[in-house]
Amino acid sequence: MADFTAQVFQNEYLPAGGDTVDAVITVNSAAGAETSSSQGLLEIIIVDMSGSMNEDGGAKVRAAKAATGVAVDTLDDGVEFAIIAGTDRATQIYPRSGPAVADAQTRGEAKQIVNRMRADGGTAIGTWLRMAAGIFASRPNLIRHSILLTDGKNQHESDQVLRGSIDACVGLFQCDCRGLGVDWNVDELRLIATALLGTVDIIPSPDEMEPEFERIITGVMKKQVADVALRLWSPKGATVEFLKQVSPNIDDLTPKAIAVDALTDDFPLGAWAGEESRDYHLRVKIPAGNVGDERLGARVMLALNGQAEPIALVRAVWTNDENLSTRINREVAHYTGQAELADAIHDGLAARAAGDDDTATMKLGRAVQLAHETGNEDSVRLLQKVVDVDDPRTGTVRLRKQVADVDAMALDVRSTRTVRVGRGS
């Protein structure tokens, strides 16, 4: 079982009357004595088999079958798995019902059946998720993960049905979403991935599917503990303004709070690997104390299997010494900048899509400047496919006339990836 530790980065000094406490909390898990997965895993691969997968002379369907085969081959013996084909319906391809246990025989059977799949019909992603949820519900004690691949938009069910389906899946499993090509909707997959504690990314061309599936499954095989939650106690009268995961990517956890008692909330974090590190930015408003007082802004705990261990204290100390209260904490400033970068990219792309070139130029220019300042080289590279950069230090840019859809989508979907302070990309 993994052990969790945390480090807090903050300026605890507040001026008289100050009530806002900011802190970056780095949570680390350290591998315990057991190195292999100790909790067991159920993996469900949900692969789009709608008619559009036949485009490009069948390249997409062939790649989807091959990638699903690679995913199955990457599963360790003993891992439970299932495969769902998605159209305007959901069909469990393998096994007939419930999960199978991975071994040489089941892997062979699964790949044979996957190779016989044919693409036909529409896209109803909520229905796919609900079928997966039914299988996951029978295995509450396992680490529960799925890959969802689609090449299109959710056309054959209403937005309301999709949202209802996502809500029904929250807490049942985690879902990493991948969009193939450029005809899918970034906001749609982001909605699913965010609610189901997963990632979203673009797979620009079919030949990139196999390595991506292998990479995802390899990462999942390292997970050791399921259903970890960050538990926050804050004092009476306090408000958690936000709790965001800020590394490896930005994810606002604030709306996911589950009340434990009047002063305590749980924020689900999903499964953790034996050696993993994530950063969180907490902003809490607390009743101001007197100069000289010291108060807890929050007590940070790690909740697992119904037990909570304290891992960090976020403090507030009121002082008249401006040298102390005006200090900028490096980590807090850095992630504030990374969040502004993600917002600038999002707003800039939205303005560009709406034809508002002035706003787009300003926002994307600011994004280039922030990415440059904070050493987010990946974002700089992605931005350069959408704007011509005259001066990264001042954020002077020109919108490119010709921008490939795949580049705009890649920038959008990867805008929330962050770099750590002084640790490069």
Add this chain to the structure above:
Amino acid sequence: MTTRTCSSCVAQNAAEANWCEACGADLDAAAVAPRLPCVSCNAAGVEITADGWCQLCGTKQPVPEDHVVADHGWFAIVSDRGRVHRTNEDAGAVAARSSGVALVVCDGVSSTDHSQHASQSASRTIIEIMQEAPAAAMNSAQVEKLLVDAALAAQAEIIEVTSNSSSEPPSCTMVTVVAEIAGAHADLRFGWLGDSRAYWLANGTATQLTRDHSWATEQQDLGELAHAVIDADPRAHSITRWLGADSHDATPEVQTMRVELPGILLVCSDGLWNYAPTEPELHDIVYAAGPDEAALARAERLVAFANAQGGHDNITVAIADLEPQG
């Protein structure tokens, strides 16, 4: 591997640790923190956590070291955290001797790790030696040897509590005064390292007995720089001698002075004298409430004065009213 979780800051420590490596809390003491109504919200039925935080409003509860008082009537000591530092790294102790009194003040060097371990160990060790020393009147040479032996014992005790992994081992200043009263006069024997001070106040004047072991004082002795230049130098307050594992010489400077009684003996850390650095200023502050103030009331008032000036450092004041005998 078993570890000890610090109940003050939740850091993990080695099983054999006595002090928290991260925050310096006493791993044994913190576990038995008192459970009292919160000093801030005073809410009924609300518990204080073992690490000293109110479970309702989150206010850190004062720890005993924040304000330490010992009152013996004609002598007393007050040690206070001040307004800025989060912990009181000063420590001090006072004790009666058959023919007088011993006063000790130690000021933990705040740039070192958990320097309160040094100041607390040193003051405790020294006062115990002063209490156990022979009751019969000692000559100056004997008392001076006692002062040196006590400082060296304190040094050994500090090294004992210093973690091997400490890159900035805990260190502190030390000033000890032993007053031996004989009729209408007293012999003051005092030893010190660093910039905590002893003063004798009588007949309308204050006399500084100790001479700071500090960069500023050394430069004044060299006489090569103007006073204004010395005072403006960032190194001015750096101490040049101290107790601690990295001290090059823990033998204190020792002196003796015979004084006519009555008068006031005052020993303090720089948390007080920084706000009254000259002898006349200090005299005026000590007598601001008149000559008849009790030792404890005077010490408390001087601490309050330093806090009113900003309380930028820990403040420790030990006072003895020395009266003629017989």
